[in-house]
Amino acid sequence: MIVRHIPSWFRLLFVWHGSVLPRVWPRLLIVFCVALLAAALRHWWLQSLHDSSLSIPAFTLLGVSLAIFLGFRNSVSYDRFWEARKLWGGLSIASRSLTRQILAALGDDADSRRFINNLCAFSYALKGQLRGEDVAGHLRRLLPPDELNRVLAGRFRPALILAWLGREAQRLQREGRLSELQWHALDRNLNTLSEILGGCERIASTPMPFTYRVLLNRTVTFYCLLLPAGLVSSIGWLTPPIAVFIAYTYFALEEIAEELEEPFGTEGNDLPLATLCHTIESSLREMQGLSLDLPPPPRQGIYLH
Numbered sequence: 001m002i003v004r005h006i007p008s009w010f011r012l013l014f015v016w017h018g019s020v021l022p023r024v025w026p027r028l029l030i031v032f033c034v035a036l037l038a039a040a041l042r043h044w045w046l047q048s049l050h051d052s053s054l055s056i057p058a059f060t061l062l063g064v065s066l067a068i069f070l071g072f073r074n075s076v077s078y079d080r081f082w083e084a085r086k087l088w089g090g091l092s093i094a095s096r097s098l099t100r101q102i103l104a105a106l107g108d109d110a111d112s113r114r115f116i117n118n119l120c121a122f123s124y125a126l127k128g129q130l131r132g133e134d135v136a137g138h139l140r141r142l143l144p145p146d147e148l149n150r151v152l153a154g155r156f157r158p159a160l161i162l163a164w165l166g167r168e169a170q171r172l173q174r175e176g177r178l179s180e181l182q183w184h185a186l187d188r189n190l191n192t193l194s195e196i197l198g199g200c201e202r203i204a205s206t207p208m209p210f211t212y213r214v215l216l217n218r219t220v221t222f223y224c225l226l227l228p229a230g231l232v233s234s235i236g237w238l239t240p241p242i243a244v245f246i247a248y249t250y251f252a253l254e255e256i257a258e259e260l261e262e263p264f265g266t267e268g269n270d271l272p273l274a275t276l277c278h279t280i281e282s283s284l285r286e287m288q289g290l291s292l293d294l295p296p297p298p299r300q301g302i303y304l305h
Helices: 021-040 042-048 056-106 110-131 136-142 145-153 157-174 180-205 210-260 273-287
Strands: none
Touching: 021 042, 021 210, 042 210, 056 110, 056 157, 056 180, 056 210, 056 273, 110 136, 110 145, 110 157, 110 180, 110 273, 136 145, 145 157, 157 180
């Protein structure tokens, strides 16, 4: 995720790292070459094939429709991104609430420490499931040996950890270490973790429809490639820079939507899940009276993990 301070408007014109320009410049180069060819052939085209010349009004009408289409696509993608961020914010809140409740009920003993360790492991396991990453190192550090092998052998590791937390709360209640009201309070927060897990799985397993993506990509590409033919009769050799500028707007909007629709990835504008996991663990350790190293700082204003 990009976390750099916003520079001045002038410096923003030249920002490269963290922008989508590195991914769209090959397509912009193609548009530039097509625009150069259109400018070079404009006299021949207008004299020999005047009836087939294109005009700006047709592209204006199509451009407005395409801009609305891209705006809708970006809104849908950002809704997915924002929902994912709210879910991880809810994970932090629920984890702190559970830690507060278990510490108030048991104090700082072996059972509470084991419970809190499993809470920390839940966030790392969720990150690993969403990204398909290996988080076994964190799980070995946090889970008890008898629970570790069962979790590592499972496919849905966060759900297995959550089930253990539920059984542990039930055991403490049966032993009389938790009152009925305290157990119900813990169970409500465990249900919240379950809802967060399901919400993250829903986002990760429900991509945008492929046909929708194909339609948008084809429309944007053909529009930007045909645009020089519509501009050249009016602005001549100014067609290459103007066509590239317009194409950059459309290509960049499409690329931003592609990036935001998968918020659990590892691109510049995706959620920094590793940092969020570290922040959750740090806050829980601090509630225990312990300390944890600060998370790695962003490099060049971007969290890369």
